[in-house]
Amino acid sequence: MPEQGKSVPGERKPNLGPSAGPSNRKALIAAAREIFAEQGFDAPLNAIVKRAGVGQGSLYRHFPDRLELGLAVFDENLDALEGVAAEPDASLARLLDTIIDQALVSTGLIDLIWRHRRDERVEHIGARLRTVIVELLERDRAAGRIGGHVGAADVELAVTMLADVVARSDPAERQIVARRARNIFRAAFAPRPDQTAVKSVATRSSAPGTSA
Incomplete structure (x- = not known):
């Protein structure tokens, strides 16, 4: 038996009307993250709806596709x-x-x-x-x-x-x-190693009057 105050994955939430919009959206995103990780991006959307515990209509109100x-x-x-x-x-x-x-x-x-x-x-x-x-x-x-x-x-x-x-x-x-x-x-x-010293040596070596 689930602990009081805790929801069960897939359990439908009570219909709270428009006030439930933000929480439903959050639940859908969390469920989508889990389902996509488990089954890939082509996972059935109804699996996400079930995991989120919301209605199919809620999914399409928040996410058209x-x-x-x-x-x-x-x-x-x-x-x-x-x-x-x-x-x-x-x-x-x-x-x-x-x-x-x-x-x-x-x-x-x-x-x-x-x-x-x-x-x-x-x-x-x-x-x-x-x-x-x-x-x-x-x-x-x-x-x-x-x-x-x-x-x-x-x-x-x-x-x-x-x-x-x-x-x-x-x-x-x-x-x-x-x-x-x-x-x-x-x-x-x-x-990368500093090339300043190398360039300095090369410049001195190529200067007139400088012996190799």
Whole structure:
């Protein structure tokens, strides 16, 4: 018997009218996150409705189609990334780790974004992520944690590749693949040896009257 005050997954909630709108929406997003992680983005929507404990009509009032529902879940992921960027000790390394954690349980959402990447409703995802990347890139450069050769476009590409390779790996190997990919990008983004001294020596060697 369930504890008093706690709902059971799939149990229909009492009809509270319009006042239930925000809580129903939240329940649908939470259920969609779980179902998409378990069954992929093509999971039946009625499974999400049942898990959320709401009526079918509530689903379509809040989310006219599958893409809108998936984007709502993905927006919560972006909220988390923006939360990481807001922390005083935030870094791109921490951002990539968070993205890996999300990718490991959100493979269906990554598939969603890829399928609908040309849909104008998806454009805001790239814009929000780009803002976070630029902010952390500037912070890492100032702290000397990342090489000057790395630009925002490089980090965006790394994020896309990282999420995609994790999503498309065998579930049993995703943790290992994610760690390997993460180490590759860490090495690629690391500050490179200072070339100032080398250039100085080369300049002196080529100066008139300088012997080899």
